[in-house]
Amino acid sequence: MTAFTRALRGKSTRRIAAASIVATGALLLTACGGDGDDMSGMSHGSGSSSAAATTGAGDKAGDFNDADVTFAQMMIPHHEQAVEMAKLAGGHASDAQIKDLAGKIEQAQDPEIKTMKSWLTSWGKPTVGMGGMGSMPGMDHGSMNGMMSDTDMKELQAMKGTEFDKMFAEMMIDHHNGAIAMAKDEQKNGENADAKKMAGDIVKGQSAEVKQLQGILGQL
Known part of the structure; x- marks a missing residue:
């Protein structure tokens, strides 16, 4: 090669x-x-x-915690008493503004009672529990979250005319302030979106009604 x-x-x-x-x-x-x-x-x-x-x-509409349950259980009897007071205005009040506001209170709170009861049913909770003000029959709940005592309610029923108007306004202011405090607690500690929304509506609506009642008292 x-x-x-x-x-x-x-x-x-x-x-x-x-x-x-x-x-x-x-x-x-x-x-x-x-x-x-x-x-x-x-x-x-x-x-x-x-x-x-x-x-x-955590984004489910059905999510809830103890604060939501307590809010509903306590607000139901609270609303029920407000509706009871509002119904008295028809035959006892003399001031047109009181009658008008009483009608609005009844129209707003009665449906909310039904809604809160439906929540508790869907959550598997009783409509009245340990936190509910109606849990102890016969107990006088006066001053508890603005609730009127049995004596207060009997006095209101006995009033007519301007005396009723004044007492109604004073009692409803205290009652509303109690509801507002409860609703703010729900806004802070609750988890259920619907319950927190209702709490916000209560704070806004009843705060406005408190101012209106205070204005009416100043004119009576």
Whole structure:
């Protein structure tokens, strides 16, 4: 074999080896790229599932806690007494503003009573519990969250005309302030979205009615 022939064979061998290295490298890069895409896809998929699970958690309309239950159980008898007082205005009040406001109180609070009872039923809780003011029959609840005592209610029933108007306004102011305090507690500590919304409506609506009653008292 001549020196020239040996040189040609050497170059061919090196070219084949180089080509093999390049091909092997390309295969490795392709494999790595595929693995990277798969891992990336898996990672994104897991993240999305976790985010969805986290978003869904605690965002159920039926979620509630002890504060929600206490709010409903206490506000039901509180509203019921306000409605009872409001109904007296028709035959006892003489002031047109008192009669008008009493009608609005009845229209607003009666449906809320039904709504709160439906919440408690759906939560599997009694409409009156340990926190409810009606849990102890015969107990005088005067001054508890603005609730009137049995004596107070009997006195109001005995009043007519301007005397009734004044007593009604004074009692309802105290009653509303009690409800507002309870509602603010629910806003702070409650969990159920519907209950907290109602609490906000009570704070807003009854605060406005307190101002109106104070104005009426100043005119009587």
